[in-house]
Amino acid sequence: MSAPALAVRLGALELPNPILTASGTFGYGLEFAHLSDLGRLGGIVTKGLSLEPLAGNPPPRVAETRGGMLNSIGLQNIGIERFLAEVLPRLERFPARVLVNLFGYEFDDYARLAERVDPYPGIAAVELNVSCPNVRKGGIEFGHDPEVLARLVASVRRATAKPIAVKLSPNSGAPVALAEAAREGGADILSAINTVLGMSIDPWTRRPRLRTNRGGLSGPAIRPIAVRIVFDVARQVGLPVIGIGGIETVDDVVEFLLAGASAVQVGTALFRDPRAAERLVDGLAARLGELGVASVGELVGAVRPWESPK
Amino acid sequence: MIVARDAVARVVEVVPHPLPYFTLVLEVPDVYAEVTAGQFVMLETTGGLEPYLRRAFSVADVSKRGDVVVIELLAKVVGRGTRAMAELGRGTRRALLGPLGRGFDLPEAGPVALVAGGVGSAPLLLASRRLAARGVRFDFFYGGRSAADLPRRDDFARAAQAAGGRLVVATEDGSEGFRGRVTEALAAELDAGRAYRATYSCGPMPMLAALARLSAERGMPGEAALETEMGCGFGACLGCAVPHVSGRFALCCQDGPVFRLDEVRW
Numbered sequence: 001m002s003a004p005a006l007a008v009r010l011g012a013l014e015l016p017n018p019i020l021t022a023s024g025t026f027g028y029g030l031e032f033a034h035l036s037d038l039g040r041l042g043g044i045v046t047k048g049l050s051l052e053p054l055a056g057n058p059p060p061r062v063a064e065t066r067g068g069m070l071n072s073i074g075l076q077n078i079g080i081e082r083f084l085a086e087v088l089p090r091l092e093r094f095p096a097r098v099l100v101n102l103f104g105y106e107f108d109d110y111a112r113l114a115e116r117v118d119p120y121p122g123i124a125a126v127e128l129n130v131s132c133p134n135v136r137k138g139g140i141e142f143g144h145d146p147e148v149l150a151r152l153v154a155s156v157r158r159a160t161a162k163p164i165a166v167k168l169s170p171n172s173g174a175p176v177a178l179a180e181a182a183r184e185g186g187a188d189i190l191s192a193i194n195t196v197l198g199m200s201i202d203p204w205t206r207r208p209r210l211r212t213n214r215g216g217l218s219g220p221a222i223r224p225i226a227v228r229i230v231f232d233v234a235r236q237v238g239l240p241v242i243g244i245g246g247i248e249t250v251d252d253v254v255e256f257l258l259a260g261a262s263a264v265q266v267g268t269a270l271f272r273d274p275r276a277a278e279r280l281v282d283g284l285a286a287r288l289g290e291l292g293v294a295s296v297g298e299l300v301g302a303v304r305p306w307e308s309p310k
Numbered sequence: 311m312i313v314a315r316d317a318v319a320r321v322v323e324v325v326p327h328p329l330p331y332f333t334l335v336l337e338v339p340d341v342y343a344e345v346t347a348g349q350f351v352m353l354e355t356t357g358g359l360e361p362y363l364r365r366a367f368s369v370a371d372v373s374k375r376g377d378v379v380v381i382e383l384l385a386k387v388v389g390r391g392t393r394a395m396a397e398l399g400r401g402t403r404r405a406l407l408g409p410l411g412r413g414f415d416l417p418e419a420g421p422v423a424l425v426a427g428g429v430g431s432a433p434l435l436l437a438s439r440r441l442a443a444r445g446v447r448f449d450f451f452y453g454g455r456s457a458a459d460l461p462r463r464d465d466f467a468r469a470a471q472a473a474g475g476r477l478v479v480a481t482e483d484g485s486e487g488f489r490g491r492v493t494e495a496l497a498a499e500l501d502a503g504r505a506y507r508a509t510y511s512c513g514p515m516p517m518l519a520a521l522a523r524l525s526a527e528r529g530m531p532g533e534a535a536l537e538t539e540m541g542c543g544f545g546a547c548l549g550c551a552v553p554h555v556s557g558r559f560a561l562c563c564q565d566g567p568v569f570r571l572d573e574v575r576w
Contacts, residue, residue, distance in 0.1 A: 027546040034313050035407075035544070047548075055558050062541045062549030067359040069541060073548045076559065219362055271542040272354065272363050273405065274316055 004288035005295040006281070008042070010240035010262050011188035013125050013163040015097060017042040018296050019253070019280045022244050022267035023101035023127060023167070024048060024073065025218075028087045033094065035274035040281050043097035045265060046083070048129045050102075051109055053079035063200050063209035068219025068246065069268055070198050072212040075103060075129075080116055092122040099165070103129035107142070110152055114159040125162050128153070128187075131169030131194040144172045146181035153185025165189035165242060168229065170222070171197045175229045179237040191242045191265065192233055193226045219268040220246035227259050234260020234301055248276065250283035254291070257299040312341050312409055314544060319353075319406035321398045322380055330387035331429060331461035332396045333370065337378050338406065345369050345381070346413030347437035348512075348535045348568040352543035353383070354405040355391035365391050366540045368433035368512070368567070369409065384432040384461060410543050411567045414510050414533050416440055420447035421475065423499075423506040425521055427492055427513020428454045429461060433535045437510055438469035447473050449499070449506070453480040453492025453517070460486075493520040500528055508532050509571075519576035532571040538562040 006017035020043040026032060029044045038044065056076025063070045078087070083100075091098055100123050102113040110128060117123050130143030130152065142152050149166070156164055166182035168175050170193040179190050195216025200209040208214075226245025234241045243261030247253060248269045256264045269276040284296075293299055322335040352364040370384040387393050398404070414437055422441070424434045431452060441448050450470040454460045460479060467477035479487030480495035488495040492513070500506075509532035511521050518534045525532045541547035543563050550562035553575035560566065560573075 024548075025546060027548075031544055031546045035316055056548065056551060058553065059551040059559075060539045061551050062539050062547065064361055064363055067362055069363060071541070071547070071549060076548050076551070220359065268362075271547055274407065274542075274544070 004285055004293060006285060008262050008296050010242070011163055013189065015042040015263060017281050017284070018257070018263035019277050019284065020045055020099070020242065020263060020265045021270060021277050022265035023129065025267040025270045028083065029091050029094070029096065029098065030087065032270075032274055036278045039095035040278050041096055042263060042281070043099055043124065044091075045099045045127055046101050047077050048075050048101045048103045049077050049080045049083050049113065050075065050104060051080055051112060053077065053082065058211045060209060060211055063215070065198070065200055065217065065221065068217055068221035069271075070200055070210055070215040070217050071195070072210045072215035074212070080113055084117070084120065088120065088122055097124040098122060099125045099127050101127045101129050101167070107152060108155070111155040111159040114156045114162075118160040118162060123162065125165060125189070126156070126160060127165040127167055127191055128156060129167050129194070131167055131171070143169045143178065146174075146177045149178055150181040150185040153182050153187050157186030163188040165191045167191040167194050168233070169194050170225055170229055176232050176236050179233045179239070183237055183239050187239060189242060190233055190237065190239050191244060192229045193222070193245050196222045196225060218246070220248055222246050223252065227255055230256055230261050231259040231303065247280075250280055250287045253280055253284055254287060254299060257296065258301070258303040260301040260303070262300050312344055314408055314410050315339065315341070316405060316407045318403045321400055321402040321404065322375070323400055324396055324398055326396075327461040329396060332385060332387070333462070334383045334385065334395055334398065335380050336383065336404075336406065338381050340379050342369070342372055342381050342409060343374070343379050345372055345409045345436070347416065347440050348413030348433045349409040349411050350543070350567060351381070351383070351406050351408030351410065353395070356394045361389070361391040363541060364405070364407065364543065366537075366543055366563075368535060370432040370435045371439065372436065384429060384435065386429040386461075407543060411563055412565065414535070414568050416444070416510070417446060417508060418444060419507065421506055422446065422448045423451055423496060423509045424448055425451045425492060425496060425509050425511040425513070426453065426466075427517040428459050430513030430517075430535075430537070431461070431466065433512050434510065435462065435465060435469070438466065438473070442469055442473040445473070447475050449475040449478055451478045451480065451492050451496050453495065453513070454482070456481050456483045457486035491517065491520065493517060493524055496521070497524055506530060511535070512537075515576075518571075522571040522574065522576050525571045533568050534571055534574075535567045536562050536569060536574070537567070
């Protein structure tokens with residue numbers, strides 16, 4: 001049997017393999033250039049970018065919890081112009097597919113950002129952050145109202161021909177309705193999930209461990225939540241899904257594929273092992289062989305759910 | 311500057327000082343011989359779910375044992391990660407990323423003061439070695455809650471003496487040396503007519519803030535190694551924000567961990 005095929009296709013987005021890095025966990029890519037072989041990854045999703053640079057939240061911004069971490073970075077970023085002028089040309093020297101994660105404060109920010117990146121052939125797709133829990137205004141509001149989300153995605157659709165991924169929040173309570181709204185607006189791909197809103201308190205100081213009190217939980221602690229949302233969304237919405245949430249091992253990748261994801265993003269695991277995503281590319285090829293499947297596509301959505309008890 | 315690499319370090323030994331303070335000795339790649347005082351490493355402590363992330367530790371010392379380069383990490387048992395570290399057996403392998411960050415810009419001429427608070431003394435041991443090698447005279451101000459909170463004080467005393475200086479101990483409970491905070495001990499020396507070209511420090515944030523005020527009052531420049539919550543250690547997570555006088559947030563892991571005292575908004 002020949003080597004299993006790792007290439008995947010999510011609508012118009014073709015990737016050499018299904019292992020990407022999640023926004024906010026891989027910097028702008030260059031931070032990892034000396035630690036991992038960027039060209040081996042299926043793709044890189046950048047730190048969220050806004051029209052203007054953003055200073056982010058005051059510290060403490062991160063706090064560890066069992067099997068994960070809380071963060072409240074506050075979307076600190078260099079702004080889209082500096083990214084396009086300074087980072088993208090350097091990133092293009094590596095044979096890696098770049099997806100830019102975009103977020104705005106105002107409704108129109110998203111379309112303006114999409115318009116701005118549209119001419120750059122070095123950008124394979126855009127991912128819209130409509131679900132960040134760490135900014136009071138903006139993203140999170142657009143991501144929690146299906147009607148607003150549909151209009152927002154439609155405005156981005158008019159601004160760019162690139163594939164559009166919409167990153168879903170697990171905090172809304174109705175991910176399927178939001179995913180359907182994103183599809184109505186013209187999204188090509190759904191990314192699920194963003195961090196889960198959480199909190200941790202120091203018993204000695206009685207202070208929350210994050211300066212913003214609440215923050216986004218990531219890491220293996222949230223994986224079952226993510227698998228459930230991917231499962232629901234993939235079956236009910238009919239768009240390709242990128243699964244995100246606590247992925248560390250090749251079996252985690254297979255789990256998300258079975259639930260219905262066509263690709264995955266590795267996030268927090270990259271902080272403890274900068275080569276975590278690259279290792280999964282190797283591991284996945286081997287595991288597909290062991291599972292007796294010829295391609296990633298054979299596993300996508302291949303879960304055998306139990307029928308309802310009679 | 312050495313490019314950080316992710317390697318597997320081998321545990322040589324754990325030396326208690328006594329506990330909760332200890333030194334972890336690790337066999338590391340040869341590039342660490344060139345580590346700058348103040349630089350740090352991200353160490354895998356358990357490989358399990360808690361702690362999930364690696365932990366940041368300053369390099370306290372570097373030397374050769376036979377053919378191999380070893381580094382020393384001086385730490386205190388405060389939680390699960392450091393407890394696991396203190397229990398590491400000889401020969402255990404752990405992922406180690408480093409050397410990371412910007413270290414101290416040590417002077418060519420003294421005298422200078424090194425100012426440490428508790429286990430914050432770690433990067434200043436390596437600074438002591440580097441200063442001694444340059445023949446730069448320094449006094450070492452070492453503060454802690456009590457005499458038991460001054461791990462490896464004899465090493466610091468010897469290093470200072472070898473460079474023509476001395477160890478000044480300050481304890482908050484008065485169990486040894488100057489009674490009070492280490493910054494008060496330093497102020498007392500300055501009041502007594504002693505002069506230093508600069509200070510190099512590491513310790514709790516309130517101590518460093520007090521030192522920054524003293525430094526500004528006396529017109530004495532200084533650098534401090536900061537400790538913050540840290541996710542990744544190499545600029546990807548943006549978790550280790552340090553309020554900077556420019557109004558933006560600097561990153562402890564990349565812009566620091568060593569900062570000039572006058573560039574941090576304390």
